[in-house]
Amino acid sequence: MLTILAQHAVDGIVLGAILALPALGLALIWRVQGFPHLAHGSLMTVAAYLAWAAATAWQLPLPIAIAVGLASAMALGVAMHLAVYRRLAGRPMLSLFIASVGLELFLRYGVVFVFGSDFQTFPLPAERGMRLGLVVVRPLDLLLAIVALAALAGVWWMFRGTQVGRRMRAIADNASLARVCGISPNQVLIAMWLLVSLLAGASGILLGIRDVISPTLGWDVLLLAFAAAILGGITNPFGAAIGAFLMGLVSQIGIIWLPGSYEEGIAFGLIAIVLMLRPRGLFGESVRA
Amino acid sequence: MSAGSLLTAESIEKSYVGSRVLKGVSIELQPGRITALIGPNGAGKTTLFDVITGFVRADAGRIVYQGREITSLAAYRRARLGIVKTFQIPHEFGELTVEENILVAAAGQVGERFPSALWAMGAIRRQEAANRERAGELMEFLGLHANRAMRSEMLPAGDKKLLELARALMADPTLLMLDEPLAGVPAGVGSRIMEHLTQLRDRGMTLLVVEHNLEAVMRIADWVYVLVDGELLAAGSPAQVQADERVQRAYLGA
Amino acid sequence: MSYLYTVVAFASIYAMLAIGLNLQMGLTGIVNFGYVAFVAIGAYTSAILTVGHGWPLVPAWIAAIALACAVSYPLGLLTIRLGGDYLAVVTLGFSELVALFILNERWLTRGAIGIVGIRKPFAAFGPAASTELSLLLIIALTALTTLLAWRIAKSPLGRLLRAIQANEAAVQALGKNTVSYKVLIFVIGSGIAGLAGALYAHWIQYISPEQFSPDVTFNTFIALILGGAGSLLGPIVGAAVLMLFLQGSVVLPDYVHFLNADQMAALRFMIIGLVLVLLITFRPNGIMGRLPERAARKDEVTP
Numbered sequence: 001m002l003t004i005l006a007q008h009a010v011d012g013i014v015l016g017a018i019l020a021l022p023a024l025g026l027a028l029i030w031r032v033q034g035f036p037h038l039a040h041g042s043l044m045t046v047a048a049y050l051a052w053a054a055a056t057a058w059q060l061p062l063p064i065a066i067a068v069g070l071a072s073a074m075a076l077g078v079a080m081h082l083a084v085y086r087r088l089a090g091r092p093m094l095s096l097f098i099a100s101v102g103l104e105l106f107l108r109y110g111v112v113f114v115f116g117s118d119f120q121t122f123p124l125p126a127e128r129g130m131r132l133g134l135v136v137v138r139p140l141d142l143l144l145a146i147v148a149l150a151a152l153a154g155v156w157w158m159f160r161g162t163q164v165g166r167r168m169r170a171i172a173d174n175a176s177l178a179r180v181c182g183i184s185p186n187q188v189l190i191a192m193w194l195l196v197s198l199l200a201g202a203s204g205i206l207l208g209i210r211d212v213i214s215p216t217l218g219w220d221v222l223l224l225a226f227a228a229a230i231l232g233g234i235t236n237p238f239g240a241a242i243g244a245f246l247m248g249l250v251s252q253i254g255i256i257w258l259p260g261s262y263e264e265g266i267a268f269g270l271i272a273i274v275l276m277l278r279p280r281g282l283f284g285e286s287v288r289a
Numbered sequence: 290m291s292a293g294s295l296l297t298a299e300s301i302e303k304s305y306v307g308s309r310v311l312k313g314v315s316i317e318l319q320p321g322r323i324t325a326l327i328g329p330n331g332a333g334k335t336t337l338f339d340v341i342t343g344f345v346r347a348d349a350g351r352i353v354y355q356g357r358e359i360t361s362l363a364a365y366r367r368a369r370l371g372i373v374k375t376f377q378i379p380h381e382f383g384e385l386t387v388e389e390n391i392l393v394a395a396a397g398q399v400g401e402r403f404p405s406a407l408w409a410m411g412a413i414r415r416q417e418a419a420n421r422e423r424a425g426e427l428m429e430f431l432g433l434h435a436n437r438a439m440r441s442e443m444l445p446a447g448d449k450k451l452l453e454l455a456r457a458l459m460a461d462p463t464l465l466m467l468d469e470p471l472a473g474v475p476a477g478v479g480s481r482i483m484e485h486l487t488q489l490r491d492r493g494m495t496l497l498v499v500e501h502n503l504e505a506v507m508r509i510a511d512w513v514y515v516l517v518d519g520e521l522l523a524a525g526s527p528a529q530v531q532a533d534e535r536v537q538r539a540y541l542g543a
Numbered sequence: 544m545s546y547l548y549t550v551v552a553f554a555s556i557y558a559m560l561a562i563g564l565n566l567q568m569g570l571t572g573i574v575n576f577g578y579v580a581f582v583a584i585g586a587y588t589s590a591i592l593t594v595g596h597g598w599p600l601v602p603a604w605i606a607a608i609a610l611a612c613a614v615s616y617p618l619g620l621l622t623i624r625l626g627g628d629y630l631a632v633v634t635l636g637f638s639e640l641v642a643l644f645i646l647n648e649r650w651l652t653r654g655a656i657g658i659v660g661i662r663k664p665f666a667a668f669g670p671a672a673s674t675e676l677s678l679l680l681i682i683a684l685t686a687l688t689t690l691l692a693w694r695i696a697k698s699p700l701g702r703l704l705r706a707i708q709a710n711e712a713a714v715q716a717l718g719k720n721t722v723s724y725k726v727l728i729f730v731i732g733s734g735i736a737g738l739a740g741a742l743y744a745h746w747i748q749y750i751s752p753e754q755f756s757p758d759v760t761f762n763t764f765i766a767l768i769l770g771g772a773g774s775l776l777g778p779i780v781g782a783a784v785l786m787l788f789l790q791g792s793v794v795l796p797d798y799v800h801f802l803n804a805d806q807m808a809a810l811r812f813m814i815i816g817l818v819l820v821l822l823i824t825f826r827p828n829g830i831m832g833r834l835p836e837r838a839a840r841k842d843e844v845t846p
Contacts, residue, residue, distance in 0.1 A: 036632050087824055094574060097631060098768065098823045101761055105816030112809040223639055226632045234629070265643055268636050275625060275633075344712065368718035380713035382706040392699070393706045394717045400699030401719075403727055407694050417699070460717045 006134040008252045014141045016228075016248025017148035018210070019221060020241040021203035023228040024155065025196030027240035032171055032192055033089075035096035036226065039080065041218025042107035043197050044204025047073035048213045049115055051205045055123055062124075070201045076107075077197025078190055086189070104219070111215045119212040144206045151202060152241055155195070164191050227271050246270075295320040295495050296372070296464060301340055301350035303333075310336045311347070312519040318464065323486065323496045325506045325527075328516035329539075334499045335377055337516070338468055341497075342374045343367045354464075369396075371463025375456075375470065377499075379449035383442030387433050390441050390452055391424040392417075394459035427455040430485065432478060447473045454482065458489075465489065466497045471505060483509050507531065515539075548678050552746050554786035555678075555685045556739050560759075561766040561778030562685075562692050563735030569772035570696060571728045572708030573623065576760055577634030580641040581611040581733040583755035585740030587645060590658045590750055600664055604741045611737025612730045619729035623722055638757060645752045657751025661744050681742050685779075688735055693775055695731075704728060758812075762789075765815060768822055788815075 022040055029037045051069025054060045060068065080103055088096050129136035159165040167188045204218055224247065232243030247267045254266035296318045303311040310333045318324050326334050339345035341352055343364035351360045359367055368374075382390050398420070400406050400413040428434040431451040436444060441452060450473055457465060467486075471479045479502070487509050490496060500506040507513070507527040515523040515536050523533045530536055560582065567573040585607040592598040592606055622633045645652045652658070665676040695701050703724060707714050711721050744750045762785060770781025792811045802810065 084820055084824065091827075095823050095827060097574070098764065099820050101764070102816040102819030102823065105761065105819065106813050107816075109809040109812040109816065113806050113813060117805055117809075223632075223636050227636060230629060230632060265640055268640055271633075271636075272621060275621070275629075342716065344716075363715075363720075364712075365715040365718055365720050368716055373718070374716055376713065376716070380710045380716075382709035382713065384705055384709050385702065389702055390706075393703055393714065396718060398699045398703075401703050401724075403700060403731070406698040406700040407691070413699065456713075456717065 003134050004256060005253065007136065008256055009249060010135045010137060012249035012252035013245060014145050014248070015252060016245035017145040018203055018206055019225050019228050019248060020244035021148055021151060021199040022218075022221065022225040023232070023240040023244040024152065024237045025199045026225055027229040027232065027234055027237040028168075028192060028196055030229065030234050031237065032168065032189070033085065033096065035093045035100065038097065038100040038222070039104040039107060040196075040200055040225070041216075041220075041222035042104055042111075043073045043077055043200035044207065044218030044221070045111055045213075045215060046076055046107065046204070047201030048204040048208035048217055049111055049120075052120055052122055052208060052213050053115075056120075062122075066205055069205050070198055073201025073204070074194050074197045077193045077200070081189060081193040086186075108215055108219060115215070117215055119214045121212055122209050124209065140210060144210060147202070147206065151199060152238075155199070156238065158195075164188065168192055224267055227267055231271050231274055293320065294318060296341070296352070296354045298337070298341055299351045299353070301337065301352075302348045303336055303340060303345065304348055310519050311340070313350075314516065314519070314521055315350075316514050316521070316524075318495055318497055319512065320495050321490060321493050322511040323490050323498060323509055325510035325513045326497060326499045326516060327501075327503065327506065327513060328522075331518075332516045333519045334516055335468060338374060338466055338497075338499065342372055342466065368460065371461075372466065373457045373460045373462035373464070374466035375450075375453040375468055377468040377472075379446070379453050381441040381444070381449050381452055383440065385441060386438050387428065387441050387444065387452060388421070388424055388437040391427060391455050391459045392420055394456045395420040395423070396461065424455075424459060427458055431455050431482075447475060447478070450474055451478065451482075462494065464495045464497065468499050469501060470498065471500055471502045479505065545674065548674055549746075550786055550790045552678050552681050553790070554783050555681045556743050556746070557763065557766055557786060558779045558782035559685045559688050559739040559742075560736060560763045561770070561782045562688050563732040563739070564763050564767055565772055565778045566692055566695065566728055566735070567732040568767065569774070569777075570701060570708070571704040571725055573725055573729055573732075574631045575634045575729070575732070576631045576757070577618075577636070577638030577641075578732075578736055578763055579755050579757060579759040580634075580638035581615060581736035582740035582743070582759060583638075583641055583645060583752075584611045584614055585737030586744040586750050586755070587652055587658070587740075588737070589741035590661050590744045591651065593745075594658055594661055600745070604738065607741040608734045608737045611740070612734040615730050615733030616726065619726040619733075620722075623725045623729060635757060635760075638760065642752055642755060645755070652752075655752060657749060658744075659749045661748045661750065663745055663748060677746060681746065684738065684742065688738075689775070689779070691735075695728075696775065700724075761819075762815075765819055765822075768819070768827070771828055 022044060026037055026040055029035070029040075047069040049069075050072040051065045054065035054068040055062055058065075084099050084103060085096060088099055124140075129138045130142075159169055168191065171185055171188055200218075203221075207217055207221065225244070228244035228247045229240035230243070231247060232239030232241065234240075247270065250270050251267045258266060294317045297316070299315050301311050301314045302309070314333070314337060316324075316326075316337075326337070328334055336345060340347045340350075343359075343362060343366075347360070351358060353359070354367070354370065354372065359370070362370075382393065385393070395416075398413075399409050399416055406413070425434070425437075428437055431454060433448060433451055433455060436448065441449070444452065450470065454467070454470055457467070470482060470486075474482065483505050486496060486498070490509075490511075498506055498510070510527050513523075513525060513527050513530040514521060515530060515533075517539050522539055523530050523536045525533070560578070564575065564578055567575050567578075588607040588610045589600075589603045592603040593600065598606075618634070618637055622630050622637075625633065646654055648654070649656075663670075663673045663677050664680055665673040667673075668676065695704075703714070703719065707721050707724060714721050766781035766785045767778055768781070769784055770779065771777035789811065792807075792814075
């Protein structure tokens with residue numbers, strides 16, 4: 001029993017690590033620009049496909065291919081911001097949200113248009129799990145978890161230790177005040193989009209390596225990532241990351257007793273319960289009555 | 290606190306992100322009187338308003354209204370009990386006309402209930418007619434009648450404040466709480482408002498007024514509270530408060 | 544000819560959906576991104592009751608509406624209290640949950656296989672007449688729904704809902720329980736979706752889980768934005784235009800040869816996405832109405 005529990009817990013942590021990256025990005029966008037970014041999944045999917053294309057069609061070595069994928073996600077994210085979201089600054093949240101819905105449709109089906117709807121896999125050798133005490137872990141999963149945690153640590157450091165990170169926090173807390181203090185939102189916003197796109201792209205590539213690449217790669221996890229962000233309190237990006245780990249753990253442990261196909265259902269059930277008790281999420285700031 | 294008071298707020302504490310906005314404030318509102326709440330910007334007056342009306346939960350303290358504790362009662366329920374407030378920055382229903390704004394405030398509308406909204410044509414018509422008449426009187430008095438059919442978001446700022454007042458009055462308050470009713474309002478209309486407030490008081494309404502126009506408010510107030518930096522600095526009749534040295538130093542003099 | 548019938552039937556059903564969503568979003572400002580969940584509930588309830596248990600049509604449709612309303616009530620209570628920002632995502636999550644349920648609970652819904660053999664209304668009159676009569680029924684019910692929406696919008700209830708959308712706190716300050724009104728309209732809109740779902744199931748006579756993806760919600764949003772939310776005829780116009788595009792673009796592959804079928808299908812949605820972005824950027828009012836403008840909560844400075 002303990003073995004099963006431990007195994008599922010480890011799976012949960014790996015899932016959580018992968019979800020934490022987009023969850024953090026979603027929370028950051030939500031906090032700084034004020035809307036749920038429904039096109040976030042596309043950043044993940046595009047990165048995965050371009051990395052795959054670079055590795056297979058252009059025969060580039062894997063690290064370079066991954067870099068290509070990441071770069072393309074970053075370029076796409078900034079392009080979305082400059083071409084669309086920036087134009088809608090100051091409009092109600094609904095407008096930005098709907099714009100992101102449109103972009104999501106455009107990009108998701110754009111991927112189908114260019115790459116077709118078949119599943120693809122990265123050209124990596126199949127591997128066997130290694131035994132670590134009670135649990136079996138695929139080296140890949142271990143690597144993924146480490147990369148994800150390293151990325152989170154990097155973001156943490158960036159927010160505390162660098163100027164651009166501090167400015168991002170200032171704008172997130174109070175945009176008009178920040179403007180008065182001379183912080184130009186434009187540059188900071190572009191930096192933010194580069195960051196969230198990088199995180200999303202990394203997550204997409206990791207998912208693509210771990211499972212398969214499909215046009216709905218990003219969309220399928222988007223809801224879970226949103227759920228994680230909401231769980232952690234939408235005003236707190238790191239709460240979102242913690243929410244992701246929590247969700248990963250709960251859903252993977254939950255399926256020990258409940259039907260496996262309800263993985264998502266368990267995650268949403270958790271969120272519903274938490275939100276009923278604490279409408280601001282686990283770490284969000286209090287909502288005015 | 291004396292037995293006859295309409296509403297008491299006892300030892301209200303409220304902090305936001307580390308700064309204490311209200312530091313144990315206690316006030317008492319006697320029925321049928323106009324109480325003024327004055328103080329410099331940032332003193333916590335609007336927060337106190339929000340705590341009393343239920344839009345903000347205090348960290349500590351109690352609110353007692355008509356002898357019953359309402360500290361955890363929802364805002365809309367307090368309004369139903371007769372505690373009606375206006376907002377400092379006008380919260381008009383932009384898309385609705387001036388008249389519609391006021392009509393929304395009428396209580397007990399058959400036409401707002403479902404499914405009676407669909408078929409109780411006769412009853413709805415009658416209520417609407419009665420409400421329109423009342424609304425018309427309010428608009429006449431406050432000079433909004435000319436713009437009754439205008440979308441309220443297009444009103445000039447001063448008229449929006451008048452609309453706030455009209456709407457609050459339409460809701461038939463027992464305790465009317467006005468947050469800077471004179472801000473942005475032209476002088477002539479302002480003095481008429483002050484006069485109307487005294488009439489309301491004479492007819493039995495209780496009022497709590499936050500206002501920066503000290504001259505105007507001191508003339509009609511029966512009792513004054515001075516709030517500075519989250520604490521009550523002084524309380525008394527307008528004459529007493531104006532003569533108080535601490536008040537002069539902290540507020541009036543500066 | 545029957546192709547034309549299907550286009551009109553679909554346009555009518557989408558118009559009904561758009562009207563229901565308009566009550567929620569256009570009138571009251573509730574952003575419900577899980578709308579398709581209630582379409583699915585309505586469709587499956589009616590299908591299961593008629594095919595699996597031999598229920599007659601009208602009771603089955605009433606059950607479909609009732610179940611959609613019953614499910615939407617607790618969801619509404621939970622999510623509407625959360626407020627606008629969360630609402631969109633949580634409702635979207637709910638619709639995914641419903642889709643999961645339909646897929647997994649095979650004993651009830653036949654899972655991915657779907658339910659076949661759903662009969663058209665007026666089946667006793669023979670296939671041709673039944674098609675025409677069913678179409679008339681769908682149009683009639685859509686008209687009825689429009690009438691319902693019109694009555695609500697014109698009534699003091701409609702005025703109150705518009706006020707809630709404009710400034711909920713101010714309505715509370717006047718003594719009205721805004722949450723209960725929002726939940727009410729949420730339930731009504733969901734009931735309409737349930738009816739539309741039931742009509743849909745009995746028109747195409749075969750339903751399966753993938754027909755009820757979030758794309759349906761998105762299409763409804765597009766119809767609403769296209770025609771203009773908040774107006775009466777807007778949803779109908781928008782639904783008609785949308786259907787024209789969706790059905791019209793199906794025949795396009797006959798004329799375009801350098802793209803394969805997958806790509807043509809993908810292109811349709813790419814265009815829809817693009818149109819959505821362009822619409823919301825340059826013509827948020829749509830062809831006929833106004834998009835609800837809620838005051839931006841960010842940066843609202845309170846002294």
